[in-house]
Amino acid sequence: xxxxxxxxxxxGIIKVYLSRRRMQNNNLEDSDFKELLQNKIVQKFGKQVKYxxxxxxxxxxxxxxxxxxxxxxxxxxxxxxxxxxFKPSKYTLDSFSDYLGIENWESFIEANKVGKTVEIGGNSxxxxxxxxxxxxxxxxNSLALKSKFNSEAFIYRHFAESHFEEFIQSGKxxxxxxxxxxxxxxxxxxxxxxxxxxxxxxxxxxxxVCLIDGAIFFTFxxxxxxxxxxxxxxxxxxxxxxxxxxxxxxxxxxxRYFLIIDxxxxxxxxxxxxxxxxxxxxxxxxxxxxxxxxxxxxxxxxENFDTFTSLINNNPLLADAFFKVNFNQKNHFDTINFPLFxxxxxxxxxxxxNSNISFNHLSFYYPDVLxxxxxPSFFSYMVHNENSPDDEFSEINFLNHLIQHFFYSxxxxxxxxxxxxKFLNLCSLNEGSSYVEKDLLxxxxxxxxxxxxxxxxGLLYEYFDSNDLPGVRLKVRFSNNxxxxxSLTRALIRETDENTTLLHTIFTKYRHxxxxxxxxxxxxxxxxxxxxxxxxxxxxxxxxxxxxxISNELINESMPGALRSIxxxxxxxxxxYKISGESLMSVFAKSRLGQxxxxxxxxxxxxxxxxxxxxxxxYAQNNTSPEGKMIIKFxxxxxxxxxxxxxxxxxxFKSISEINYTELNSSLCLGYYFxxxxxxxxxxxxxxxxxxxxxxxxxxxxxxxxxxxxxRFNPGLEYYLIYSLNTGNFFDEIRFxxxxxxxxxxxxxxxxxxxxxxxxxxxxxxxxxxxEQERALKLFRHVNYENFPFHIKHFMKLHVNLAxxxxxxxxxxxxxASDLLAETRLLATQMGYSYFVQxxxxxxxxxxxxxKDMPR
Numbered sequence: 071x072x073x074x075x076x077x078x079x080x081x082g083i084i085k086v087y088l089s090r091r092r093m094q095n096n097n098l099e100d101s102d103f104k105e106l107l108q109n110k111i112v113q114k115f116g117k118q119v120k121y122x123x124x125x126x127x128x129x130x131x132x133x134x135x136x137x138x139x140x141x142x143x144x145x146x147x148x149x150x151x152x153x154x155x156f157k158p159s160k161y162t163l164d165s166f167s168d169y170l171g172i173e174n175w176e177s178f179i180e181a182n183k184v185g186k187t188v189e190i191g192g193n194s195x196x197x198x199x200x201x202x203x204x205x206x207x208x209x210x211n212s213l214a215l216k217s218k219f220n221s222e223a224f225i226y227r228h229f230a231e232s233h234f235e236e237f238i239q240s241g242k243x244x245x246x247x248x249x250x251x252x253x254x255x256x257x258x259x260x261x262x263x264x265x266x267x268x269x270x271x272x273x274x275x276x277x278x279v280c281l282i283d284g285a286i287f288f289t290f291x292x293x294x295x296x297x298x299x300x301x302x303x304x305x306x307x308x309x310x311x312x313x314x315x316x317x318x319x320x321x322x323x324x325x326r327y328f329l330i331i332d333x334x335x336x337x338x339x340x341x342x343x344x345x346x347x348x349x350x351x352x353x354x355x356x357x358x359x360x361x362x363x364x365x366x367x368x369x370x371x372x373e374n375f376d377t378f379t380s381l382i383n384n385n386p387l388l389a390d391a392f393f394k395v396n397f398n399q400k401n402h403f404d405t406i407n408f409p410l411f412x413x414x415x416x417x418x419x420x421x422x423x424n425s426n427i428s429f430n431h432l433s434f435y436y437p438d439v440l441x442x443x444x445x446p447s448f449f450s451y452m453v454h455n456e457n458s459p460d461d462e463f464s465e466i467n468f469l470n471h472l473i474q475h476f477f478y479s480x481x482x483x484x485x486x487x488x489x490x491x492k493f494l495n496l497c498s499l500n501e502g503s504s505y506v507e508k509d510l511l512x513x514x515x516x517x518x519x520x521x522x523x524x525x526x527x528g529l530l531y532e533y534f535d536s537n538d539l540p541g542v543r544l545k546v547r548f549s550n551n552x553x554x555x556x557s558l559t560r561a562l563i564r565e566t567d568e569n570t571t572l573l574h575t576i577f578t579k580y581r582h583x584x585x586x587x588x589x590x591x592x593x594x595x596x597x598x599x600x601x602x603x604x605x606x607x608x609x610x611x612x613x614x615x616x617x618x619x620i621s622n623e624l625i626n627e628s629m630p631g632a633l634r635s636i637x638x639x640x641x642x643x644x645x646x647y648k649i650s651g652e653s654l655m656s657v658f659a660k661s662r663l664g665q666x667x668x669x670x671x672x673x674x675x676x677x678x679x680x681x682x683x684x685x686x687x688x689y690a691q692n693n694t695s696p697e698g699k700m701i702i703k704f705x706x707x708x709x710x711x712x713x714x715x716x717x718x719x720x721x722x723f724k725s726i727s728e729i730n731y732t733e734l735n736s737s738l739c740l741g742y743y744f745x746x747x748x749x750x751x752x753x754x755x756x757x758x759x760x761x762x763x764x765x766x767x768x769x770x771x772x773x774x775x776x777x778x779x780x781x782r783f784n785p786g787l788e789y790y791l792i793y794s795l796n797t798g799n800f801f802d803e804i805r806f807x808x809x810x811x812x813x814x815x816x817x818x819x820x821x822x823x824x825x826x827x828x829x830x831x832x833x834x835x836x837x838x839x840x841x842e843q844e845r846a847l848k849l850f851r852h853v854n855y856e857n858f859p860f861h862i863k864h865f866m867k868l869h870v871n872l873a874x875x876x877x878x879x880x881x882x883x884x885x886x887a888s889d890l891l892a893e894t895r896l897l898a899t900q901m902g903y904s905y906f907v908q909x910x911x912x913x914x915x916x917x918x919x920x921x922k923d924m925p926r
Contacts, residue, residue: 103179104158108149110170113289114208119149131169138165171200202280205290209283210263213256213332216285218450225419225446229409230258233394234266237365242393244355244366248375249408250549251528252447255369256283258408259332262367267328277326284333303350330367335374348377352388359391372402373525373532402533410444423453427463430897434676434864435646436465438552442472445550447528451475465646466600469556476529485520493546494561502583504554505547508532555586559593568598568606573613577632588635595636599643602650607643608657610636615663637667638860644668645677655685660692670701671738675865678709679902696733700726704742711749712905723750731765737773741790744769748791752798763803766791767810789829796832796873804836824858828866831855835873838880850877868898868906875913888917 112118115128125145132140144162146152163175172178213219237245247255259281265271267279280300282290290300331337334351338344351366358364370378382389382397389397399405411419417429432439443449451472456463478487489511496506512518524530531549548554566572572594580587598606614633629637644651658664666672669689674681690702703726710719723746731743744766751757770787788811795804808829831853837846855874858866871894878887891910898906 104163107163107166107170107178111166114170114204116208116211119145119151122146122151125149125151132165136165136168138168140165168200171202171204173200199278202278206263206267206279206281208289209281209286209332210260212283212286213260217254217256217260217446218454219257219260220423224257224261225254225411225415225422225449227254227258227261227415230261231265234262237367237393240393241362243358243361243364243391244368244395245393246367246375246378246395247369247408248372248395248405249369250371250406250531251526252445252549253408253410253528254446255408256332257446259330259367259369262330274326277328279328279330281330282332284331284336287331287337303347326363326365328365328367332369334368335370344374345377349381352378352381352385355391356385356388359388371528371531372405375399375402375405402531411446411449412444413440416440416443416449419449420453425453426456427452428896428900430900431463434897434900435642436463436468437642437860439465439468442469442550442552448472448550464600466597469553473553473557476527477524482520482523485517486523488514489517489520489524490557491561494558497558498561498579502580502586504551504583504586505545508544508546511546551589555589556593558586559590559597562590563594563597568594568601568603570609570613573610584631588631591632592635592639595639596643599639599647599650602647604650604653607640607650607654611640611654611658611661611664615661618663620662620666637672640667641674641677641861644674645680648680652682652684655682656688659685659688665689665693669705672859672861673705674861676861676863676901678705678865679713681705681709696729697736697739700729700734700739700742703729704739704746707746708749711753712903714904714908716753719750719753731769737787738790740769740773741787744787744791745794748794748798748800748803752800763806766807770810789825792829792832793869796835797869799839801836801839804832805840808833808836824856824866827853827855828858828870831870831873835876838876843880847877847881864897864901865903868894868901868903872906872909884917888914891917 111128115131117124119125119128122142125142128145129140129142132138138161140162143152147154147156148158148162148166160175163178167173167175167178170178233245233247247258249255263279263281266274267277334348335344338347351368354364355366378395379397379399389395394407396405396407413429413433420427420429429440439452443452452468455471455475477490493506493511496510497503500506512521521530525532528549530546532544532546534544548557562572562575566575573591576587576590576594580590595607595610598610614636618630618633640654644654655668658668668674669686686702686705690698693701703722707719707722707726710716710722726743726746729743731740734740734743744762747762773787788807792804792807795807811829830849834846834849834853837843837849855866855870871890875887875890875894878884878890891914895907895910895914898904898910
């Protein structure tokens with residue numbers, strides 16, 4: 071008997087169909103309704119009721135939803151797990167009906183009779199609300215499982231909050247979230263339901279919301295057919311809409327209806343049915359444009375948005391009913407109105423999930439990873455698959471595992487591999503394009519199911535290029551450029567291996583797609599670091615040295631793009647792979663290109679504390695000029711200064727003070743020389759001397775007369791000194807030097823250079839501390855201190871943060887100031903900059919006093 075009961079549960083769908091057939095004959099019996107009730111309970115519960123643990127869990131769910139207590143034994147009898155000669159009690163049937171959102175057993179029977187629909191208005195309003203609650207709860211559970219949603223650790227999307235609030239206030243009837251799979255559209259809907267419709271916001275307490283997960287839409291098919299609002303999704307009827315409007319008037323417009331459908335494009339795979347479904351939704355929107363009590367929220371993928379565009383083109387006035395939806399797109403990407411994660415959101419999320427990998431660590435060592443995990447699906451993969459501590463995390467390993475998981479996993483693993491292989495081959499044949507034509511990619515029809523898996527997962531996307539007209543063809547590309555570039559690099563290595571031939575192939579084959587060429591060179595270097603292929607890395611540098619006119623092409627911003635890309639990859643590799651880095655730096659210290667890139671103008675200040683000391687000795691042996699000596703002494707000086715090793719710092723300063731600065735011909739070295747004096751003075755609490763400033767101004771004039779500026783920013787010498795004066799809090803001196811800048815260079819405050827912007831920040835801070843607060847605040851509000859070069863990006867962030875703190879404190883924005891200090895301390899600790907750690911701790915120790923002195 072027990073197996074027969076299980077069999078009855080497993081064929082529940084067939085039973086529902088038979089029961090519906092009997093309903094059509096208007097002669098259903100109580101046993102039929104009981105069977106229907108069982109199936110609907112299983113549907114909402116989300117699993118079959120087969121074991122004692124299922125009954126216990128269902129008992130808890132019923133109690134949570136209704137406040138009614140059903141014992142485990144009662145539930146066992148109801149589902150036939152225990153044989154009983156008695157029918158279920160009225161209390162049991164009423165409790166289960168209530169669990170489904172229907173008032174009682176009689177109402178359940180009435181609602182499921184032939185032709186009976188749940189009406190809106192009158193005494194049935196509460197029944198309607200419970201019916202929608204049932205659909206919403208089931209959809210929420212489904213979406214949470216698919217997206218691995220965790221209410222305590224998810225990333226709160228602030229853009230979503232503003233989008234919803236503005237939508238409600240706009241008076242528009244509809245809005246859409248349009249983005250590829252993996253962007254987190256479903257999670258935003260869960261955020262909205264939890265924030266606005268779960269009783270936390272009084273503005274929505276009386277409203278009725280129905281959230282439908284389009285992927286399981288037909289789970290609700292019966293309920294939709296029995297509800298006169300949802301029936302409009304299947305067969306639009308003007309008379310029914312008129313009744314809804316009339317009934318709403320009797321409610322004094324106190325109740326609003328929110329119909330939310332996630333993944334509307336997953337409901338029907340057949341284009342004709344999907345078109346008809348969307349057409350019904352557009353009809354609903356059309357008739358309710360002036361209806362403040364009815365709102366529709368939809369999500370879909372960009373490639374399936376064309377159906378909406380087509381219908382809007384037939385009725386352009388309808389576009390005005392939508393909030394923040396672009397119907398005039400040139401391609402699919404123009405339709406996306408859903409941003410990827412920001413850096414702040416990633417940082418917050420890594421903290422929330424207690425990740426072993428910090429945002430600062432990724433930003434410092436593996437910035438490309440941040441451009442991958444800003445896609446929610448890839449972020450979710452990373453945090454659910456990290457098993458190693460920070461110092462063992464590898465960018466290349468992460469990419470390898472991610473590609474294996476998303477691209478080469480079942481189903482159709484073999485077909486997927488062949489499909490991606492052909493994709494990359496077609497890209498190579500087409501002179502390095504990042505896309506392929508769909509027809510060429512799918513010439514082998516056996517790959518179509520594998521292809522659909524990629525599309526559904528959001529790993530590949532289709533688009534039309536408007537530039538192809540006439541003769542438009544559907545094209546396909548990777549959703550993430552970094553994953554594409556890395557995959558293509560690995561494919562090239564498999565064909566040619568890592569050697570100079572491969573380098574020449576990349577330079578020649580991809581000469582017409584320069585940005586892709588740069589990316590391939592970058593990943594080639596990164597992979598070589600990962601594999602500890604030191605010989606190949608030396609060959610790369612030797613090749614670049616032969617191609618670069620070192621004396622002319624490393625001044626200002628004229629570094630060749632290929633070299634810049636390779637240099638960036640080398641800097642990241644030297645940081646992440648310390649043993650390989652020490653070996654390579656010894657080689658670079660001997661070559662002129664290596665000296666310029668790693669010891670002079672492009673010195674890696676971010677990696678200062680981990681700089682291999684042995685390479686400084688080799689550099690000194692190979693550059694005995696006065697400038698070479700100054701550079702070595704200054705690097706050691708500032709390393710001592712920022713590590714709080716004042717003995718080392720004082721020793722190096724003694725050597726610097728003995729240098730005849732008039733022999734220094736580069737503004738870089740002159741900047742080092744004068745900066746060391748003021749940094750040393752700040753370290754020993756010595757007031758700066760006017761004679762040193764006069765010497766500086768004389769040198770500055772000499773540099774201008776010779777035209778010997780060699781830094782990548784002008785006026786470099788003055789800027790370098792001002793930065794050091796800011797570090798030492800020499801505010802009067804900053805104003806003195808800045809005023810001379812204005813007189814000499816006709817300085818433009820609106821320049822966009824990051825170095826100019828930081829100068830403005832230093833100057834504003836000096837004004838703040840010398841009695842001109844209003845002028846300081848005005849200047850501070852117009853400072854944009856982003857986009858520093860990659861080799862000083864984090865070092866400058868430490869300086870910028872401490873300068874920003876003074877303004878936040880002055881404006882009594884203590885909470886933000888406190889967060890900024892915490893961020894600065896963490897970053898400084900990771901970089902080994904003890905100076906900044908000490909500074910933040912000193913400021914934090916004073917914060918309680920600052921809070922106490924704040925006006926109440």
